[in-house]
Amino acid sequence: MPRGAAAVLDVTVLTLAVLVALTPLLPVYGGEVLMVPALGGAVVGAATGLLTAWARWSVPVTTAALVGVVAVLGGPLAAPGDTLGGVVPTPQSVATVVRGAALGWKDVLTLQPPLGGSGWLLVPPYLLAVVGAAVAVRLATGSGRAAPAAAVTPVVVLGGAVLLGSHTTVSPVAVGTGLGVVLLVWASWRSGRLRARRPVALVLLVALAGGAGVGTATLVEAQRDRYVLRDVLVPPFDPRDYASPLSAFRSYVKDDDTVELFRVQGLPEGARVRLATFDRFDGVVWNVAGDGSSRASGEFRRVGETISEAAAEQAASADANGRDGTRVEVGIEVAELDGVWLPTVGDAVSVRFADADAQSRLRFNDATGAAVLTGGLGSGLTYTLDAVIPTEPDDDRIGSAAGRELDLPEPQAVPDAVVAAAADAARDAETPVQVARALEQALHENGFFSHGLADQGDYPSLSGHGSNRVATLLDGDLMVGDAEQYASAMALMAREMGLPARVVMGFAPGLDEDGEPVAGADADPDAPVVVTGADVTAWVEIAFAGYGWVTFDPTPPESQTPQDEEDTSQADPEPQVAQPPPPPADPVTPPQDDTDQPQTQDSDDSGGWALWQRIAVGVAAGSGVLLLLLAPFLVIAAIKARRRLRRRRDPVPARRVVGGWQEVLDLATDLRRDVDPVATRREGAHALLLGFTTVPEPEEPRGRRKRRAPKPAPAPTP
Structure with missing residues (x-):
């Protein structure tokens, strides 16, 4: 075991190296919350490794001591909520550390960053720090020639931190290069191959290691394809296992039009409540896309204390005038709303449930802003939503901005009527936002509204939003439907025009048929807003580069019904005017050219020439292949x-x-x-003479072959 300054240098270098190796976890936990378990764990691990090396304990005894230290000191360092005063360990804190060591890795990979420090979430980085520092210090201070191998331990810790991390990094070039240079210099010095009296060798070693590290790290950074386990480990919840709520759109209007689904406290004027977002059309329904990608709408993960980093930053930067968005705190109480989809408002920053069990069942998707509750909603469920409602940019502000490049699935079985209607509606548009607005106006102004409820006297209108229903809407005798059909039609039309569009289903309480706040709706801002099935609606969102998702509402006003059009035409009939008979048709004059003798010779010649061309091409191709085979x-x-x-x-x-x-x-x-x-040469010539003048006998099976003298060549006749 090294003594004095050498031992202090070993412990210091390796402990700091382990701490540097844990930096990829900083964005995962949100920054300073990781400091205590990382720093404390590294110090505890280094002390344990130094003690076991000094006492020369065996590997089993060292392992037992390390387990005890982890369990006892893990409470104050990684699970202070279960200790007395945040310092004194308790049986509950020991149990939390043990469970965190077994289950915490799964939570780290399935929760969306930043995780915070609740429960046992800090146990995995604490374990990496303790075990990494203990193993490194024990190898460095122990007897034998394995001391330089301790430099590998921080590298292993770095690999584990990267796998547990996210795509957000903290100076990966500086971290990787600095760690590699320090460990390489230390290992060279520790093995006795580097002396202070050789400054040139030291400088050369540092330069080579730094150059190689910067080059490799820069190359890896340029690839921008960071591999992390959270991209591979997918939570078991899959929303595609449930029917698309957009398919049940008509049932909300028919069966739940007066039923209280939920009530909202603190909902801003004109705000909509989002229920679900769909970006995949299979020809039958709009649904969520498949999982497996961080951009996929089907990927719902457990969330920590903060849901969205982007929304949190936006909330922090929003001013009082709502330049970037309006920060709101909304309380929602569920009544008769069922299913797994959780109502949200704006861009959610955090969701806090009164029930701890409901908090653990929450799944959220940052790509769409939609949330689900595994196991379903229940009457009496209450939660508080901290969110930012973004300010909608107007068309002049968007200007000529292009559609944002997104990885959206291609729509399937799109009817021809969608292509024709989109091209006709946007023929005069010049910019992408003008194209979107033209599609919206074509449906909003030329269509008619009807839920198709016969008992309420509605004009006949089929439910659904698949290819057949959209084709009937756009290519039928009369364009009539409700928000389900119009939102589906506009989203498909926008996709055909190259715009990234998706369908959103939700509720618009307190809004009139044109989407404007109802007069007097804000008379009592403190009163909760009761949401019923009659408030259900659907709209379209299109993403523009630099402006995010912009809302479009193609549904006609509810007062714009086919009956009004028919009544107007019958109330003011046009006077019948006798029309004069049509003029006689002009006689058909045959063309002056010779049509009795069609020219077939040219076609025959061209056909024969084409045949010879095909034969020549075939021969050339065959010759080329043959030449290629014979080339060697x-x-x-x-x-x-x-x-x-x-x-x-x-x-x-x-x-x-x-x-x-x-x-x-x-x-x-x-x-x-x-x-x-x-x-x-003489012997060779004689051997060739015997070989070429002797008839070889058939070869016998291996193992039975007998040696036979070659038959001599016949003597030449004199």
């Missing part, structure tokens, strides 16, 4: 011919003779009659 053999033959010519034309007679003999040997080799390379 032709190359070998050409090389041999050139070699033979060179030997034959050698200006030195002796070399020409030697070349002739080499040609004989090459030919014998090609004919599988090898000559002993150490034999003289």
Whole structure:
């Protein structure tokens, strides 16, 4: 065991290296919340490793001591909520550390950052710090030649932190390069291969290590394809296992039009409540996209104390005038709303449930702002939503901004009527936002509204939003439907025009048929807003580069019904005016050119020429393939011919003779009659004579072959 300054240097370097290796976890936990378990765990681990090395404990005893230290001191450092006064360990804190060591890794990978420090979430980084520092210090201060191998331990800790981390990094080039240089210099010094009296070697080593580290890290950073386990480990909840709530749109209006679904406290004037967001159309329904990508709408994860970092930053920067958005705190109490989809408002920052069990069942998707509650909602469920309602940019502000590039699934079975209607509506539009507004106005102004409820006297209108229903809406005798059909139609039309569009289903309480706040709706701002099935609606969101998702409402006003159009036409009938008879049709004059003798010779010639062209192309292609297959053999033959010519034309007679003999040997080799390379030319010639004048007998099976003397060549006749 090293003593004095050497031991202090070993412990200091390795402990700091372990702390640096944990920096990829800073964005995962939100910053300073990671400091106590990381720093405390590294110090505890280094002290444990130093103690066990000084006492020369065996590996089993060292492991037992490390487990005890982790369990006892893990409470104050990683689970202070279960200790007395945040310091004194308790049986509950020990149990929390044990459970966190077994289950905390799963929560770290399934919760969306930042995680915070509740429960046992801080146990995994605490374990990495304790175990990493203990192993590194024990290897460095123990006896034997394994001390330089301690430099590998912080690298392993860094790999584990990267796998548990997220795509948000903290100076990866500086961290990786600095850690590599320090550990390489320390390992070289520790192994005795680096001396302070060799400054040139030290500078050269640092320069090479730093250059290699910066180059490698820069190359890896340029790839922007950071591999983290949270991209692979997908939570078991899959919203595609549930029916699309948009398919039940008509049932809200028909069965729950007066039923209280939920009530909202603190809802701003004109705000909408989001229930679900859909970006995948399979020809039958709009639904969420598949999982497996951080951009996919089907990927719902457990969330920590803070849901969205982007929304939190936006909330912090929003001013009183709502320049970037309005910060709101909304309370929601569920009444008769069922299913798994949780109503939200704006861009959620955090969701706090009164029931701890409901908090653990919350799943959220940052890409769409939608939330679900596994196991379903229940009457009496209450929660508080901290959110930011973004300010909608107007068309002049969006200007000529292009549609944002997003990875959205291609719509399937899109009817031809969508393509034709989109092209016709946007024929005069010049910018992407003008295209979107033209599509919205074409449906909003030319369509009619009807839920198709016969008992309420509505005009007949089928439910659904699949390809057939959208084709009927756009290509039928009368464009009539409700928000379900119009939102689906506009989203498909926008996709056909190259705009990233999605359908949103939700509720618009306190809004009139044009989406404007109802007069007097804000008379009592403190009164909760009761949401019923009659408030259900659907709209379209289109993403523009630099402005995010912008709302479009293509649904016509509820007062714009087909009955009004028919009544107007019957109330003011046009006077019947006798029309004069149509003029006689002009006689059809046949064309002046010769139509009785069609020119077929050119077509025959062209057909024959085309046939010969096809034959020539086929022959050329076949010859090319054959030449390609024979190319290796032709190359070998050409090389041999050139070699033979060179030997034959050698200006030195002796070399020409030697070349002739080499040609004989090459030919014998090609004919599988090898000559002993150490034999003289006379012996070789005699062997070739025997080989080419002897008929080889059939080869017997291996193991039974007997040696037979070759038959001598017949003597020449005198």
